[in-house]
Amino acid sequence: MKRLITIFLIAFTVTTAAQSASRSELMAAAKQAQGGSDVSTADDTVKANWQSSNYGPVQNQQTTRDDADIHPFGYSLFQGGFRGLRSDGLNPNYRILPGDQVTIKTWGAFEMERTLPVDAQGNIFIPSIGPVNVKGIPNSRLNTVVSAAIRKTYSDKVRVYTNLQGVQPISVFVAGFVENPGRYSGVPSDSALMFLDQAGGIDDQLGSYREISLLRDGKVISQLDLYQYMLEGELTHPQLQQGDTLLVTKRKPTVVVKGDIGRTFRFELKDSNTQGEEILALTQLDPAVTHVLQRGTRNKEWIAHYLSLQDFTHVDVADGDELVFVGDSKDQQIVVKLEGAFTGQSNFVLPKNTTLAELLTSVAVDPQETNYQQISLSRVSVAERQKKALDESLRRLEATYLGASSSTAEESSIRVREAELISQFVQKASQVEPDGTMVVTNQGKLTDIRLQDGDVIRLPERSSTVLITGEVFVPQSIVFTPGKTAIDYIEASGGFSQHANEDNILIVRQNGEVVSAKDFAVQAGDQILVLPKAATKNLQLASTLTQILYQIAVSAKVIMDL
Numbered sequence: 123m124k125r126l127i128t129i130f131l132i133a134f135t136v137t138t139a140a141q142s143a144s145r146s147e148l149m150a151a152a153k154q155a156q157g158g159s160d161v162s163t164a165d166d167t168v169k170a171n172w173q174s175s176n177y178g179p180v181q182n183q184q185t186t187r188d189d190a191d192i193h194p195f196g197y198s199l200f201q202g203g204f205r206g207l208r209s210d211g212l213n214p215n216y217r218i219l220p221g222d223q224v225t226i227k228t229w230g231a232f233e234m235e236r237t238l239p240v241d242a243q244g245n246i247f248i249p250s251i252g253p254v255n256v257k258g259i260p261n262s263r264l265n266t267v268v269s270a271a272i273r274k275t276y277s278d279k280v281r282v283y284t285n286l287q288g289v290q291p292i293s294v295f296v297a298g299f300v301e302n303p304g305r306y307s308g309v310p311s312d313s314a315l316m317f318l319d320q321a322g323g324i325d326d327q328l329g330s331y332r333e334i335s336l337l338r339d340g341k342v343i344s345q346l347d348l349y350q351y352m353l354e355g356e357l358t359h360p361q362l363q364q365g366d367t368l369l370v371t372k373r374k375p376t377v378v379v380k381g382d383i384g385r386t387f388r389f390e391l392k393d394s395n396t397q398g399e400e401i402l403a404l405t406q407l408d409p410a411v412t413h414v415l416q417r418g419t420r421n422k423e424w425i426a427h428y429l430s431l432q433d434f435t436h437v438d439v440a441d442g443d444e445l446v447f448v449g450d451s452k453d454q455q456i457v458v459k460l461e462g463a464f465t466g467q468s469n470f471v472l473p474k475n476t477t478l479a480e481l482l483t484s485v486a487v488d489p490q491e492t493n494y495q496q497i498s499l500s501r502v503s504v505a506e507r508q509k510k511a512l513d514e515s516l517r518r519l520e521a522t523y524l525g526a527s528s529s530t531a532e533e534s535s536i537r538v539r540e541a542e543l544i545s546q547f548v549q550k551a552s553q554v555e556p557d558g559t560m561v562v563t564n565q566g567k568l569t570d571i572r573l574q575d576g577d578v579i580r581l582p583e584r585s586s587t588v589l590i591t592g593e594v595f596v597p598q599s600i601v602f603t604p605g606k607t608a609i610d611y612i613e614a615s616g617g618f619s620q621h622a623n624e625d626n627i628l629i630v631r632q633n634g635e636v637v638s639a640k641d642f643a644v645q646a647g648d649q650i651l652v653l654p655k656a657a658t659k660n661l662q663l664a665s666t667l668t669q670i671l672y673q674i675a676v677s678a679k680v681i682m683d684l
Contacts, residue, residue, distance in 0.1 A: 200323025214262035221290035296321035298370035299329030375441030410449030418443035462581035495566035496632035505558025556677035559634035585647035592652035593622035608639035623655035
């Protein structure tokens with residue numbers, strides 16, 4: 123008989139009164155539940171096996187719950203590839219600088235065609251006109267300024283066309299608490315994010331995401347708060363110039379936020395006079411949350427407060443506080459379900475504050491059959507948020523494109539075809555039901571979280587195959603071969619279909635994680651998803667449809683055709 127890994131949950135099958143029983147009493151109860159097996163031996167065996175599998179939280183919950191392991195909010199920001207988004211600077215808001223090249227064409231009463239450099243004083247010298255200062259004006263106003271200068275000498279019958287031919291590259295210093303301080307190149311209209319990304323991003327243990335100084339000639343001309351970008355999608359600062367310095371300051375006070383929330387984070391406070399309402403604005407709470415437990419120190423004295431959300435709004439928070447959000451309802455028990463490869467019951471009635479790791483200690487699995495390092499969890503509240511986000515994306519899609527006006531008959535015809543495509547797409551997409559999957563394992567280690575009523579925990583069976591689905595000619599399962607890439611498996615499935623988006627290939631891990639096939643290797647048990655390409659020549663519409671298709675693939679693990 124295959125050997126089973128068996129660990130026993132404290133208070134798993136006992137009553138509320140038994141929750142305070144001694145360790146020996148609980149082990150005796152567990153022994154009886156297992157038909158009189160040697161509990162201490164099984165417990166020792168389990169410890170060794172879970173430890174060898176690097177399943178940290180089950181073996182040592184204290185280590186994984188240590189606040190030092192909690193990431194700061196925004197820690198993954200500089201994995202977004204900002205350095206690959208360098209612009210050419212030729213946008214309407216670009217402000218002209220010395221060294222730029224301006225092409226001028228005139229016709230009518232005065233004819234000329236020249237490419238003129240912007241000199242050190244910020245002027246272009248136009249023959250028969252003289253110097254015209256263009257330094258600092260937006261590219262969008264260049265034609266207006268040059269036309270006005272020419273018409274001071276010539277009549278209104280002169281027509282003027284200007285074009286910014288090219289911009290001067292610049293070097294910007296990135297200093298302070300970044301991974302790789304140094305001097306990096308770009309163009310003046312590049313975002314500060316691009317230069318920070320070139321420097322390896324913020325040091326997530328020491329650097330501040332909320333106070334980045336832009337220095338010019340030794341003076342601070344702007345302060346950047348990256349939370350503004352992460353929460354609102356905007357980051358405004360003056361156009362960069364040669365020799366500017368981006369200085370990432372020391373991390374400001376932080377608080378740890380955990381409990382019944384979207385994700386545990388360490389949030390950085392803008393200043394020392396922060397109240398609970400700012401934390402609530404930063405945190406995504408589960409719908410059932412009613413209270414917050416605040417723990418910390420004040421004047422070297424330990425404090426702890428249990429507050430309703432309304433009372434917490436006006437409470438001061440300070441550096442080092444731990445804020446645990448909970449749903450304090452009258453229900454003291456929850457029901458969760460197990461799916462996949464395991465031994466024993468599949469539905470569990472548990473005390474309200476039971477964690478995932480505590481539940482797993484009661485579950486017997488065969489390590490040869492169960493891929494216990496790829497556990498996933500589906501949660502009703504997460505599925506509801508995913509559905510709400512999808513519906514909002516579809517609503518914006520309809521509002522943006524179905525209400526657009528047309529100025530010509532040809533454009534009107536195109537709008538009609540686009541409207542048909544959008545209506546069909548929205549109708550199908552609105553029927554998608556996200557699965558609410560939460561990724562709770564990373565590199566074989568469990569992230570322990572408090573369970574909620576209705577949670578479904580999946581313990582996947584070990585697989586030796588790879589499933590290829592989506593826009594391929596022959597969707598199928600293929601035996602996993604180490605070293606094969608996603609493209610190799612796709613070619614073995616007949617290759618891409620004519621509707622495939624070859625630049626958008628996703629890999630779904632058994633733990634529910636969705637990653638790009640460009641950046642990650644295929645593993646046994648993976649599912650390869652080939653997304654379709656949008657059937658429209660409208661690039662903006664195609665981009666929007668592709669984003670929603672990706673959103674559906676991540677939230678529902680399915681490919682929806684167009």
